[in-house]
Amino acid sequence: MVNLPNPDGSVSAYAIKNAPVEIKKREASGFNRIAYAAAHVVADPFADNDPWLAPAIDWDRTLAFRHHLWDLGFGVAEAMDTAQRGMGLGWPEAKDLIGRALKEASSRDDALIACGAGTDHLAPGPDVTIEDIIKAYEEQIEAVEAHNGRIILMASRALAAAAKGPDDYKRVYDRILSQVKEPVIIHWLGEMFDPALEGYWGKADHMAAMDVALDVIAANAAKVDGIKISLLSKEKEISMRRRLPDSVKMYTGDDFNYAELIAGDEAGYSHALLGIFDAIAPAASAGLEALGSGETQKFFDILEPTVPLSRHIFKAPTRFYKTGVVFLAYLNGLQDHFTMIGGQESTRSTQHLAELFRLADTARVLMDPDRAEKRMREVMSVRGIAQG
Helix, strand or coil: CEEEECCCCCEEEECCCCCCCCCCCCCHHHCCCCEEEECCCCECCCCCCCCCCCCCECHHHHHHHHHHHHHCCCEEEECCHHHCECCCECHHHHHHHHHHHHHHHHCCCCCCEEEEECCCCCCCCCCCCHHHHHHHHHHHHHHHHCCCCEEEECCCHHHHHHCCCHHHHHHHHHHHHCCCCCCEEEEEECCCCCHHHCCHHHCCCHHHHHHHHHHHHHHCHHHEEEEEEECCCHHHHHHHHCCCCCCCEEEECCCCCHHHHHHCECCECCEEEECHHHHCHHHHHHHHHHHHCCCHHHHHHHHCCHHHHHHHHCCCCHHHHHHHHHHHHHHCCCCCCCCCHHHHHHHCCHHHHHHHHHHHHHCCCCCCHHHHHHHHHHHHHHCCCCCC
16 A cells, blocks of 8 residues: 545555556567667666766666567667656767667667667757758767667757758758668657757648658658657647658657557558657557557557556656656666656656556556555655655
């Protein structure tokens, strides 16, 4: 039992009611969708650092978590925003992470991995030119390709600040895509995830921005494996998915509507590149196995209960979703503490964590109920909720 706060200010006891989804190793070959989980970074709680100024990473637990995802059949989307990229994790640490993760992946025969390359080492400013942005992208791409890594081409804050219109985006993406060694996944991250990316592609309206992105893809289709859009709108994703060239995949980044987007419709479906898959990996793995076996209803039976949890974790301000992801990793024993780089464990309220716990139970993603309750009691006690 855990004493949890209620929205009205009262406190009531709560006991986990649902047995967790079975955890077992799975092969990606059993899935009929490509599924990347954007993986978080485990902080080192014993480092003598100033968390707001310098990250400290527990490399052993961080890399062990990648093996956890690979064992469940997922690809790893490395050094993305789930890893607090640009929000605590700078490019020097991200570069180190990428090198270490690619080395780990090379030790396995089944490890799919793609790594974020962006411009986050280039601070936006009035003196930043389009050529500066191109060079920044080139520097990070070279670092990933030096390890024979696949590229996820991340959105650029510097480009969003410097671009005067769609032509500047086309100039940057055409130049970069003409140089990459292998087809990339383009990441269109919406302003709900990062306010600095508002107006990306040179248009404030998402549908107008989509036209620009589609023009870039059509002009460089041979160098684009797919696009991940994170706009939290299934209608916009479906609209874009239906307009992509046949050779280009849609990777859903919609942490609100992923189940139905992955299942698809009569005109197609989305693959996945999701931050929520970090938090619900066993359930997502089981669901994808069911879908791959043609058991669509079982897929929905497993995944649909996770959607309210995901919507809660990713609620506005959406950029703080990493706190919920790491909190679930702590409850599930995938790390021994609830400490984050940048001190971002403080970005969500006690009420938020309490509701997350209830929803995680309903979603059947608390993998060891006794451990989860014990750790929840400890967190609640530290936050002023007395435990019996």
